Amino acid sequence: MLSVENLSTTYQAPGAKPVLAASNINFSVPTGRLFTLLGPSGCGKTTTLRSIAGLERPSKGVIKAHDTVVYSSAGNIFVAPNHRQFGMVFQSYAIWPHMTVFQNAAFPLQVQKKRLSSKDIRDKVMKVLAAVSLDHVEEREATRLSGGQQQRLALARALVMEPRLLLLDEPLSNLDAKLRDKMRFELKKMQRELGLTTIYVTHDQSEALALSHEIAVMNEGKIVQIGSPRDIYERPANTFVADFIGTTNFVEGTVRGGADDRLVVDTRIGQLNVNAQPGISIGANVSLSIRPEDVHLSDTAPAPSSNSLFVGTVRAKVFLGECQDFKIDVNETQLLARAHPSVRTLVGEQIHIAIDPEKCTVLAA
Amino acid sequence: MAVTTPDGSTVHTSLVQGWGRSFDMKWVVIGLCISVVAWLALIPLGFLIWQSFASTSTAQVPAVFTLENYATAFGTTDSLGLMFNSLKFAFGTAAFALVLGTFFAWVNERTNTPFKSLFFAMSIVPLIIPGILFTVSWIMLASPQIGIFNQIFRDWFGLATPLFNIYSLTGMIWVDGLHYAPIAFLLVTAAFRSMDPSLEESALMSGASVIQVAFKITLKLAWPAILAAFLILFVRGIESFEVPALLGLPVGLRVYTSAIYDAVHSYPSDIGLASAYAMALLLITSLGIYYQSRLSSQGSRFSTVTGKGFRPRVSDIGRWRYATAGIFILYCIFVVALPFLVLLWASLQKYYAAPSWAALHNLSFAAYGEVLAYPGFYGVVWNSAKLAIGGATVVMLLTSVICWITIKTKIPGRWVLDMLASLPLVFPGIVLGLSLMIFYLNFDIGIYGTLWIMLMAYVIKFLPYGMRYNSTSMIQIHKELEESAAMSGASWFTIFRRIVLPLLKPGLMAGWIYIIVVSVRELSSSILLYSPGNEVISIMIWEFWQNGQYIELSAFGVMMITALFGFLMVVQTLSKRFGVKDV
Ligand SMILES: Nc1ncnc2c1ncn2[C@@H]1O[C@H](COP(=O)(O)OP(=O)(O)OP(=O)(O)O)[C@@H](O)[C@H]1O
Ligand SMILES: [Mg+2]
Numbered sequence: 001m002l003s004v005e006n007l008s009t010t011y012q013a014p015g016a017k018p019v020l021a022a023s024n025i026n027f028s029v030p031t032g033r034l035f036t037l038l039g040p041s042g043c044g045k046t047t048t049l050r051s052i053a054g055l056e057r058p059s060k061g062v063i064k065a066h067d068t069v070v071y072s073s074a075g076n077i078f079v080a081p082n083h084r085q086f087g088m089v090f091q092s093y094a095i096w097p098h099m100t101v102f103q104n105a106a107f108p109l110q111v112q113k114k115r116l117s118s119k120d121i122r123d124k125v126m127k128v129l130a131a132v133s134l135d136h137v138e139e140r141e142a143t144r145l146s147g148g149q150q151q152r153l154a155l156a157r158a159l160v161m162e163p164r165l166l167l168l169d170e171p172l173s174n175l176d177a178k179l180r181d182k183m184r185f186e187l188k189k190m191q192r193e194l195g196l197t198t199i200y201v202t203h204d205q206s207e208a209l210a211l212s213h214e215i216a217v218m219n220e221g222k223i224v225q226i227g228s229p230r231d232i233y234e235r236p237a238n239t240f241v242a243d244f245i246g247t248t249n250f251v252e253g254t255v256r257g258g259a260d261d262r263l264v265v266d267t268r269i270g271q272l273n274v275n276a277q278p279g280i281s282i283g284a285n286v287s288l289s290i291r292p293e294d295v296h297l298s299d300t301a302p303a304p305s306s307n308s309l310f311v312g313t314v315r316a317k318v319f320l321g322e323c324q325d326f327k328i329d330v331n332e333t334q335l336l337a338r339a340h341p342s343v344r345t346l347v348g349e350q351i352h353i354a355i356d357p358e359k360c361t362v363l364a365a
Numbered sequence: 366m367a368v369t370t371p372d373g374s375t376v377h378t379s380l381v382q383g384w385g386r387s388f389d390m391k392w393v394v395i396g397l398c399i400s401v402v403a404w405l406a407l408i409p410l411g412f413l414i415w416q417s418f419a420s421t422s423t424a425q426v427p428a429v430f431t432l433e434n435y436a437t438a439f440g441t442t443d444s445l446g447l448m449f450n451s452l453k454f455a456f457g458t459a460a461f462a463l464v465l466g467t468f469f470a471w472v473n474e475r476t477n478t479p480f481k482s483l484f485f486a487m488s489i490v491p492l493i494i495p496g497i498l499f500t501v502s503w504i505m506l507a508s509p510q511i512g513i514f515n516q517i518f519r520d521w522f523g524l525a526t527p528l529f530n531i532y533s534l535t536g537m538i539w540v541d542g543l544h545y546a547p548i549a550f551l552l553v554t555a556a557f558r559s560m561d562p563s564l565e566e567s568a569l570m571s572g573a574s575v576i577q578v579a580f581k582i583t584l585k586l587a588w589p590a591i592l593a594a595f596l597i598l599f600v601r602g603i604e605s606f607e608v609p610a611l612l613g614l615p616v617g618l619r620v621y622t623s624a625i626y627d628a629v630h631s632y633p634s635d636i637g638l639a640s641a642y643a644m645a646l647l648l649i650t651s652l653g654i655y656y657q658s659r660l661s662s663q664g665s666r667f668s669t670v671t672g673k674g675f676r677p678r679v680s681d682i683g684r685w686r687y688a689t690a691g692i693f694i695l696y697c698i699f700v701v702a703l704p705f706l707v708l709l710w711a712s713l714q715k716y717y718a719a720p721s722w723a724a725l726h727n728l729s730f731a732a733y734g735e736v737l738a739y740p741g742f743y744g745v746v747w748n749s750a751k752l753a754i755g756g757a758t759v760v761m762l763l764t765s766v767i768c769w770i771t772i773k774t775k776i777p778g779r780w781v782l783d784m785l786a787s788l789p790l791v792f793p794g795i796v797l798g799l800s801l802m803i804f805y806l807n808f809d810i811g812i813y814g815t816l817w818i819m820l821m822a823y824v825i826k827f828l829p830y831g832m833r834y835n836s837t838s839m840i841q842i843h844k845e846l847e848e849s850a851a852m853s854g855a856s857w858f859t860i861f862r863r864i865v866l867p868l869l870k871p872g873l874m875a876g877w878i879y880i881i882v883v884s885v886r887e888l889s890s891s892i893l894l895y896s897p898g899n900e901v902i903s904i905m906i907w908e909f910w911q912n913g914q915y916i917e918l919s920a921f922g923v924m925m926i927t928a929l930f931g932f933l934m935v936v937q938t939l940s941k942r943f944g945v946k947d948v
Binding site: 053055056078080081082083084085086087088090091092094096097098107108111112113154157158161167 | 561563564566567568569570571572573574575577578581582585586588678681
């Protein structure tokens with residue numbers, strides 16, 4: 001179990017002005033969970049991860065792993081990275097080119113305080129190499145591995161030391177798309193089976209949604225939302241998260257009135273029904289986030305319901321196989337929609353739109 | 366290309382003529398360069414080889430083919446000892462310098478040792494303290510007779526026999542190794558910097574200690590570069606002249622360089638034997654340079670630089686950082702403070718005496734006045750200035766054309782040019798001096814005994830440096846910059862003068878300054894080429910030493926070091942203003 005409190009890390013290069021790369025980071029990860037730091041390039045994910053690893057010295061905060069404090073600015077505690085027993089996989093994999101596959105994986109056991117016999121080392125290493133299916137290339141020079149194999153070797157090297165915490169920095173970003181999908185599943189399976197507490201850094205939202213128990217979305221050095229993948233996707237806390245996680249339509253408007261737990265919002269495309277939200281009162285300016293797949297399209301007018309209904313004109317459409325993407329003009333505002341391939345309306349024709357109040361996320365504008 | 370003008374007539378654009386002319390001009394310049402470089406690099410070498418097979422000619426007996434020189438040079442037990450001495454000295458120097466330099470590089474790049482900003486400042490010190498002054502100062506510090514260290518131990522601890530003897534193989538290795546350590550430092554630092562930091566970080570995350578990371582990862586990964594650095598230092602060591610001449614010769618400890626000097630300066634001088642020694646020396650340096658260049662070309666195998674430009678983190682080494690800082694400060698004391706102070710002390714005396722309260726009362730600036738009033742002093746300084754500036758200018762201009770040919774054109778055989786211009790890397794200074802001396806003695810075109818032959822020696826010796834500075838910046842000039850100039854109708858000569866040279870300027874300036882500094886300290890070639898009236902600064906120091914004028918030598922040395930230091934400071938400030946990076 002890991003907990004991070006008020007963590008801030010500043011880079012101070014001599015002669016340059018300091019960069020506050022991570023500021024006031026708070027989160028905790030229960031044992032056995034996979035926690036993801038997600039955000040655009042340069043938002044401070046790596047910095048946060050490296051601070052946890054001990055590779056950067058934070059400027060303030062507390063980091064606890066399994067109830068031992070590994071960093072505390074107040075207590076002036078800083079446990080060196082080599083004493084933290086955290087496994088880490090680097091974005092570049094950092095496979096040592098002067099060693100064989102076996103030597104790479106055996107290194108953490110050879111340097112650790114507790115002396116192991118070479119037979120014990122061999123057994124342990126072969127076991128992890130088998131787990132990542134590299135046991136057949138153990139004698140190969142590490143430089144002569146494919147990208148995917150290097151990635152698995154890096155993982156094996158992090159696992160062999162039986163880490164208290166596994167830190168992964170964009171471990172899949174150097175792989176091609178096919179392999180990335182495959183490794184994503186393997187990684188997930190392995191993490192769940194071994195029950196390893198894991199921190200995963202990525203800028204790829206689909207990767208984060210697919211793998212994580214919990215996600216922290218970061219922007220400009222701060223965590224802007226923490227939640228389960230479903231939470232983050234369906235109830236983004238602000239426009240940044242809504243925009244960053246998948247594509248979305250933002251519709252600006254003003255809250256006109258409401259009844260029960262419903263609000264009516266006046267927007268440029270017309271009146272929309274949305275779920276009431278604490279803190280949003282009548283007269284407030286809001287921004288509605290509607291995912292393209294929540295913009296329901298039909299060739300004929302749907303039956304009346306609590307859904308908001310509109311009519312628009314198809315501007316463009318792209319057939320993608322299992323679905324099709326539409327661009328639709330509604331009162332001179334463009335909406336993106338993702339629809340079932342059965343929708344037949346042609347470009348330039350009128351199309352019917354229904355939007356479920358449940359699927360409209362109200363964000364303070 | 367023909368273009369039809371609005372009035373209907375067809376004109377040939379100037380582009381055609383431009384190309385036509387530039388084509389001719391280009392070949393003239395290229396041809397000239399090739400012949401100059403070939404003449405500079407090859408002829409003396411060829412003649413040296415020939416001389417080594419010739420018997421000594423006298424007025425009565427013309428030279429004939431003989432293997433006698435080689436028999437003397439390699440066939441006797443004496444000569445075997447010479448070879449062993451040379452190899453031991455070079456090996457020891459290289460190893461000592463490399464250990465020191467690698468240690469400092471690691472401390473500077475990877476640990477949180479205090480005073481780190483001083484490390485790079487330190488690395489220019491051997492540039493401004495010429496080898497001969499450094500050696501002399503160490504004689505004053507650790508010779509059995511006058512060495513201050515020995516006197517201190519005698520006075521304080523009552524030791525009967527001197528503790529240190531600088532006139533020994535160990536002494537030679539100590540002095541030269543200290544002096545060369547910064548070269549190792551710079552070379553290894555470059556290797557450490559080109560390393561992917563995550564390779565070391567992942568070892569740290571695996572639980573390895575800072576020392577384990579250093580030995581199992583950092584050094585192993587830098588190994589090809591370290592080996593290459595060793596070979597460079599080894600070649601430097603085997604070429605080294607000042608230290609063996611001043612520390613070895615007095616006690617009969619000879620290496621190839623000092624043996625060559627001896628053979629030339631004995632009476633009658635034995636040019637054939639000197640040439641045979643020179644051949645042995647050339648063979649060793651060629652092998653060294655050959656393996657070094659092979660290593661360097663495959664050395665990048667391990668350097669997997671990632672896109673992230675951030676330096677690797679430095680490790681907190683706790684209290685050890687005081688120890689590492691201490692070693693560094695000790696090194697600074699040995700390599701800068703003590704040598705400079707001992708020269709300063711000596712320069713302020715009337716007769717040389719070790720520092721003491723009594724001697725303190727005899728301080729005077731008389732020696733400085735004496736040096737300044739020395740007959741020919743200004744001539745000597747002027748000679749050095751002319752040679753340094755002239756040599757640097759010729760080298761940088763010549764190599765800029767050579768680099769342009771080897772890098773920017775596809776002319777077949779351009780590698781020959783590259784090779785020829787880099788060939789002088791294998792010439793030890795004394796061998797170069799020897800070969801020029803015998804060539805221009807035999808083919809008298811009126812330059813032997815003038816400054817011109819020394820200028821030629823400097824140009825040859827520093828060609829490879831010019832190549833290095835110019836090729837680095839030439840590679841960065843995009844082909845299209847020239848092409849766009851050509852498209853606007855400029856001739857080759859204009860393009861070169863107006864586009865290429867200005868773009869090369871930072872590299873040109875840096876190389877120019879570097880060559881000026883190393884020219885001023887040049888001794889090992891000059892020693893065989895100067896003649897009375899044509900002395901240069903380093904020769905004057907040498908003569909002071911030979912005449913036992915230690916006080917004058919020290920005063921001159923202090924002035925020279927101060928001047929070189931001042932020159933570099935001015936250049937540094939200027940170059941920061943004009944965007945010239947590291948000198
Ligand atoms: N060693 C450093 N020195 C100075 N600034 C740094 C350093 N490392 C990172 N930064 C800066 O800190 C900020 C956060 O960097 P970080 O590497 O944590 O981003 P990231 O979220 O991992 O991005 P990416 O997805 O591109 O890896 C960036 O603005 C970066 O330029
Ligand atoms: Mg990153």
